[in-house]
Structures are given as C-alpha cells and as structure tokens.
Amino acid sequence: MNIRQLGWVHDGGHEYENTNQIARITSIHRGVCCALGNKGEYNVYLSGKFHQQVATGVEVPAVGDWIVLGDGFVDQQNKASCVLKEILPRKSMISRMAAGKRTQEQVIAANVDALFIVCSLNQDFKISRIHRYVFMASSGKIKPIIVLSKCDLVKEVDEVVKILHEHFPLIDVVVCSSFSGHGMGELRAHIEPLKTYAFVGSSGVGKSSIVNTLMEDEVQLVQGIRGKDDRGKHTTTSRQLFLLPGGAMVIDTPGLREIQITGDEDALSEMSGEIEEIAQQCRFSNCGHTQEPGCMVQTAIAEGSLSAEDLERYRKYQKELAFVREKTDKRLHAQSKKKWKKLNLDMRKRKKEFG
DSSP: OOGGGGTOOOOSOSSOOOGGGEEEEEEEETTEEEEEETTEEEEEEOOHHHHHHOOSGGGSOOTTOEEEEEEEEEOTTSOEEEEEEEEOOOSOEEEEEOSSSOOOEEEEEESOSEEEEEEETTTTOOHHHHHHHHHHHHHTTOEEEEEEEOGGGOSOHHHHHHHHHHHOTTSOEEEOOTTTOTTHHHHHHTOOTTOEEEEEOSTTSSHHHHHHHHHTSOOSOOOOBOTTTOOBOOOOOSOEEEEOTTSOEEEEOOOOSOOBOOOOHHHHHHHSHHHHHHHTTSSSTTOOSSSOTTOHHHHHHHHTSSOHHHHHHHHHHHHHHHHHHHHHHHHHHHHHHHHHHHHHHHHHHHHHHHO
16 A cells, blocks of 8 residues: 555655655544554554643544654554654545534544535435535535435436525536436546545435445445435444545545534635625625615615525524634633643642752
C-alpha cells in the first residue's frame, strides 16, 4: 500500500518528507483508531497529553484524516501500533453540532472531495433536510451531489427530480436503485480515482447497499425493508473508509437523526447570496425584512422572484449559527479559565516545594 493510493498529495505545506510517517484514518473505535500507511495497517492510540490539549470536537481525529505517526509498538492485540503525533491540516470536512444538548462540533469525515446526500424515494424525501445537508457540504468546502435511492419502489420520480432542480439548480441529482442496478452507472460516473467521497443520509435510506454495490462486495451489513413503514432497517453503526476497485475511496456513515448546522456567516452567504444581495437594496441598512417601508426583500417575495420559504430558512440558520457561536465561545472561555487556574496552582505548588 502506498499512501498516494489513499489520496495523499504532498503540497510542500509541512515538514514530513518521509511518507512512512504519514497514515490515513479509516475507522474509529472506542479508544483506538485504525489507519493505513505505506507499511500497512496500524492501531493508533491517543495519548493522555493529547486528550488534555483538546479544546473542541474539531481537534479530535476523524475518518479521512491524515495523521503523523509517533512511536511504534505492538499492542495487546498483537498488531502494529503507534501513538498519534499530529493531525495534519484538513482540506475539507463534514461536520455538525453534536446531537443532544452539547455545543461541541462533531467532525463526521475529513478530506472529502464530494458528498453524496442520499434520500430514499419511498419514505425519506424531505426538502428541509436536504437543505441542511447542502449547507453542511457548503460549510465544509465540499461539492454536494443528491442521490435519490430506491427508485424501483415508487413511480413519481420525475416530479421529485423537478422539485430538487427548482431548489438546487446547480447541484447534480442521481436517481438509482442498488437492488435493480438502475442509475448506478451514472453514480459511478461522478466517482474519480484517488478522490474521496462520503455518503450521508437518514437511517435506512440505502447508503450501505450503495457502498456494497460500488465495492462489488458485501463489506457493509444491510437488512431488508420494514413492513410497517416501508423503510430500510438501520445497520451501519460507525464511520468507515473503503477503497473502491477503481481506485477511489468512499466513507460510509451511520444515519443522522439530527442535523444541527455549524459553520460561519461566509457559508450562509454562499448559500443565500441572493437574499443578501437583495437586502443591500433595502431603504434601511438594519431592515428586518418584515413590514419596513422600502424593504426590497419583501418586494421580491411579492413579485415571486424570492420565496418566503427561503427567507424563513435564512433567518432560522442565522439564529442557529448565532446560538452555536455564543455557546461555543462561553464553553471555550470556561475551559481556558480552568486551564489557567490549574497552571497557576501548579506554579504555586512548585514554589512551595523549591522555594
């Protein structure tokens, strides 16, 4: 195995000329990461010092990360192992705010070239969810591609595709079925050697079945459709990177129940640039785009060139991003305060011991 087969491109941006020190994370399990390098597979462990230095979820290794290997040893499983020395800068990443009440960003996959957003045509099609996945891709600087799976189970495919083209005119839409094979050739046409692709979507939409078809092997466990609601059964429980026969890489991910967005104003501007461009023409610079006189946003909605749904989504994303930023800033401030307090206590202790 050569790391160039895993998508490694040396751009001179770091000091590691010896590629034997470099590996790519292919899966993460409790307490250990699996990685591939020039000399094969490694179990990679995180040191206690590493855990202490981590301030956010973004700093934790993710599937697809390029890492620098530290000291080597043989672990209790009798496998070649290393301590994680460094995570190399990511060119892109897919992330969301962690599910639940935590305000920590969770990286789903790193160094991805394109994101396949999989929606099942029989039960899973929901425009609002797709918008969130598209924003996730835009925030991570990743090209989104919408995949409509299980087309063999429905008849109104053209109508759904038309709706998607209206909402996402610049995004490719692929209609396929891993069961019948329909559209799989078109899906493969979007996949290039040495590039990395990730699959995201709700549980049971057929992501793992598509990965198995692309792999030409049963690498992921899949189950049949539940009779009560015509949905696929959830099977994938962890993220994993696979090498396709044609030389590309795919990352399969578990179904996401919640898609709490993260990112910055630039990502929102890129996705909703039309609204911001129109807003610049409003009479008042602080226009709330409700009932203010001279509001060009409301004028555009009345004329039909802008939808009220798009404006509502824009406002909702603005509020979510502001909430995340505020909570994250507070948490990081608390962590920094705790860290400095500990350092001061350690210094006082040393002064007493040696003073």
